[in-house]
Amino acid sequence: MRFTKDHEWVELDGDIATVGITAYAADQLGDVVFVETPDLGKSLKSGDAMAVVESVKAASDVYAPLSGEVVEANGALGDAPETVNDQPEGLGWFAKIKISDRAEFDALMDRPAYEAFLGSL
Amino acid sequence: MRYLPLTPADRANMLSVIGAKSIDDLFIDVPGVAQIRDPFDLPRHAGEMEVERELAALAAMNRPAGSGPFFCGAGAYKHHIPATVDHVIQRSEFLTSYTPYQPEIAQGTLQVLFEFQTQVAALTGLDVANASMYDGSTACAEAVMMAQRVTRRNKAVLSGGLHPHYAAVTQTIASAESMEITRLAAAIDAEAAVIASIDTDTACVVVQTPNAFGTVTDVSKIAEAAHAAGALLIVVTTEAVSFGLLKSPGEMGADIAVAEGQSIGVGLSYGGPYIGLFACKEKYVRQMPGRLCGETLDAEGRRGFVLTLSTREQHIRRDKATSNICTNSGLCALAFTIHLSLLGERGLKSLAALNHSRARELRDALAAVPGVEILTPRFFNEFAVRLPANAIETVEALVGRGIIAGVPYSRLAPEAGMDDVLLVAATETTTEADIAALVAALKGRTGQ
Numbered sequence: 001m002r003f004t005k006d007h008e009w010v011e012l013d014g015d016i017a018t019v020g021i022t023a024y025a026a027d028q029l030g031d032v033v034f035v036e037t038p039d040l041g042k043s044l045k046s047g048d049a050m051a052v053v054e055s056v057k058a059a060s061d062v063y064a065p066l067s068g069e070v071v072e073a074n075g076a077l078g079d080a081p082e083t084v085n086d087q088p089e090g091l092g093w094f095a096k097i098k099i100s101d102r103a104e105f106d107a108l109m110d111r112p113a114y115e116a117f118l119g120s121l
Numbered sequence: 122m123r124y125l126p127l128t129p130a131d132r133a134n135m136l137s138v139i140g141a142k143s144i145d146d147l148f149i150d151v152p153g154v155a156q157i158r159d160p161f162d163l164p165r166h167a168g169e170m171e172v173e174r175e176l177a178a179l180a181a182m183n184r185p186a187g188s189g190p191f192f193c194g195a196g197a198y199k200h201h202i203p204a205t206v207d208h209v210i211q212r213s214e215f216l217t218s219y220t221p222y223q224p225e226i227a228q229g230t231l232q233v234l235f236e237f238q239t240q241v242a243a244l245t246g247l248d249v250a251n252a253s254m255y256d257g258s259t260a261c262a263e264a265v266m267m268a269q270r271v272t273r274r275n276k277a278v279l280s281g282g283l284h285p286h287y288a289a290v291t292q293t294i295a296s297a298e299s300m301e302i303t304r305l306a307a308a309i310d311a312e313a314a315v316i317a318s319i320d321t322d323t324a325c326v327v328v329q330t331p332n333a334f335g336t337v338t339d340v341s342k343i344a345e346a347a348h349a350a351g352a353l354l355i356v357v358t359t360e361a362v363s364f365g366l367l368k369s370p371g372e373m374g375a376d377i378a379v380a381e382g383q384s385i386g387v388g389l390s391y392g393g394p395y396i397g398l399f400a401c402k403e404k405y406v407r408q409m410p411g412r413l414c415g416e417t418l419d420a421e422g423r424r425g426f427v428l429t430l431s432t433r434e435q436h437i438r439r440d441k442a443t444s445n446i447c448t449n450s451g452l453c454a455l456a457f458t459i460h461l462s463l464l465g466e467r468g469l470k471s472l473a474a475l476n477h478s479r480a481r482e483l484r485d486a487l488a489a490v491p492g493v494e495i496l497t498p499r500f501f502n503e504f505a506v507r508l509p510a511n512a513i514e515t516v517e518a519l520v521g522r523g524i525i526a527g528v529p530y531s532r533l534a535p536e537a538g539m540d541d542v543l544l545v546a547a548t549e550t551t552t553e554a555d556i557a558a559l560v561a562a563l564k565g566r567t568g569q
Contacts (some may be wrong), residue, residue, distance in 0.1 A: 034407065034432070039273075052441075059432035061441070 001026045001089070004065045005117065009089055012105055017066050021053065024118055026088035029055040032081045037073035038095050044068060046104050051094045053084065060061035062094060066104045070097040161489075183526065187388050191380035192483070194503040194546025195333065195528035196257065196284050196359040197392065198273035198384045201550055206386050206459045215455055220448060224427040230451065231426035232413040237458040244372025246391040249402035252412035253449040254397030255380030258287040260355050261327065262294035263399065263410040263444055264377045268325030268353040269300055270408045270443065271376075274302045277325050278318040281308035282332030284359055284533040289329070300324070307530075307537040309496050309505060312338040323350060326379075329357040330367070331478040333533070334496065334544065335503035337367060344374025353377060354475030361385050361398065362548075363501040365473030377401040387453050396453035407433060410444030444535035472549060479547040486560045489544070493563065496542065503546035505530065510566065512543040519562050526559060 002010045008024035011018045026032065036052040044050055044064035051062040074093045077083060084092040099105065109117060127135075132144070141147060148156065167175075185201045193199070197407045210216060214229055221227035221234070234252040241250035254260040277300055279288050282489060285307070292302045303318055305311075315324065315326040326347050328340045347354040356370035358380040371377035377472050380398040383389075387396055401409055415429030435442040464472060480502040487493050492509030512529030519526045527545035530537060547556070 036407075054432045059438050059441075 006063050010065050010067045015099050017099050018093050019095050020093040021088055022025040023088045026085050031056050032084040035078050035081050036097045037094035038070045040070055042070045067101055068097040068099040071098045186242040190523045192527040192545040193525055195544045197389055198360055198547050199389055199546055199550055200384050203463055206456050209459050210274050210452055212454050231414050233455050233458055235426050237454045240461050241400050245400040246369030247378055248403035249406050250400035252414050253410055253454045254399050254411055256361055256395040256397045257561040258290040260309045260379035260397030261287045262291040264379045265291050265295045265300050266354045267408050270323040271405055274322050274324035276322045277304045278315045280312045280315050282312050282329045283327055284333040303420050309334040310336045311345055319350045319352055323352040324355040325355050327355045331363055331501045334505040335497040335500040336497050337501055342371045362473050362476055365469035382457050386456035395451055395455055396450040402541045408443055411446050412449045451504045475549045479551045481502045483547040483556050486556045490560055490563050506543050508543055511540050522562050524558055524562050
């Protein structure tokens with residue numbers, strides 16, 4: 001699993017990247033009440049706003065950590081947005097992206113680097 | 122305490138940060154014709170009695186709507202407002218309270234907004250209504266931009282029966298969101314003409330019933346055509362009392378209904394403040410503009426009210442907010458809610474029936490005037506007539522006889538080529554004597 005400075009995580013399986021927000025981000029947001037997932041087929045450049053997550057106190061954009069095309073969105077979050085708080089780095093994933101540039105993945109932080117980054121905040 | 126404004130050095134410093142040379146640079150987007158360059162030429166100060174005398178003389182040049190026979194409608198209607206409405210809205214808890222962010226001190230205001238939303242949803246036949254917009258025209262523009270967000274398409278088609286001011290406001294506001302607005306030519310009875318303009322880029326079609334010419338239309342077929350193409354149907358109503366008699370927008374398949382709510386509880390007041398009604402299907406609620414009040418339970422399990430789904434709004438969502446409206450027409454919403462509560466469901470129905478029957482009397486009387494042709498095929502309390510002469514000139518002439526005969530359509534849309542078309546409205550305030558006076562004056566004009 002790799003991480004961004006915007007607190008997204010990515011897990012790569014072949015050329016399919018599963019993307020969500022980190023436990024740290026979910027904790028900072030508080031109770032998530034709504035998630036707007038991206039449309040299927042949407043093509044994204046890394047850094048594009050991809051999804052929106054709303055908690056009781058804020059609404060934030062979730063950025064695409066990698067370039068590619070959206071091949072699946074987590075529809076289960078529609079009825080159970082709290083999954084983002086319960087299992088942020090598992091069932092609370094947002095979307096799957098078919099990536100177009102593997103080098104972007106390699107450039108992301110690994111867990112120790114992300115934890116060091118959190119420690120610096 | 123003396124208020125110390127910024128020093129010239131402070132100003133120069135701030136201007137240099139944003140890269141402007143002078144304060145005037147901040148106004149370059151205002152067209153030159155709209156800028157005031159010369160200092161105001163104000164009269165010298167005067168004593169209270171002098172000012173009172175001068176203002177009274179100015180006010181006497183106006184002709185209040187209640188001073189004689191009055192047939193203007195076209196988006197603002199003269200209705201009777203019970204004294205209770207004014208009495209209640211003037212309570213200081215309502216009149217002076219600021220925007221109700223804090224539920225712990227604003228339960229009264231919030232409950233009124235909740236009741237207001239419930240009434241608007243019931244009238245429009247839709248699932249959810251917001252706590253109001255500025256007026257019907259801005260509500261219309263907001264609905265068009267909401268359709269853009271829902272469908273992610275950029276084209277809107279406005280019917281030729283949409284009030285020309287609503288069309289102009291929508292064009293102005295929505296064009297800033299890169300929307301392409303197609304405005305069909307003015308037409309008395311052709312709301313369904315929008316169907317031919319629907320394509321796969323169409324976010325929404327906007328129709329009005331009763332429309333700007335008073336024509337009542339069942340828009341169900343238009344809803345089907347819009348939905349088949351993945352577009353939304355927005356239904357506009359400028360006369361809220363018509364909800365008491367006509368099929369609601371929701372029943373006819375509207376996705377969003379917007380209306381001017383002035384007719385219920387809000388005076389004509391020389392054009393405002395008015396109140397925009399805005400309702401939609403529940404599945405679109407997160408794309409709705411404006412305030413929304415919700416019912417909840419407090420920590421002790423008691424019923425209470427709070428603003429809800431605020432993450433759509435600018436104070437939280439910033440530039441991604443669904444709208445840049447950060448308020449609502451709170452006091453007008455209160456007046457609307459009090460008046461409608463006094464009327465009740467049966468009262469609104471009989472008020473609407475009375476309006477329609479007065480308008481039919483007016484229609485029958487005008488149809489008997491030689492040279493006058495009734496143009497509107499199905500109406501509620503307003504319809505268009507063709508006069509044997511220019512409508513603006515006729516209205517001006519009748520003002521001299523103490524009669525305000527209606528709104529010439531060319532006042533709303535000079536380019537439409539309908540110079541002989543007059544819009545006339547009758548409400549519960551219209552009397553037989555008013556109608557007789559209008560008919561006599563028109564007959565006098567035509568020399569019959």
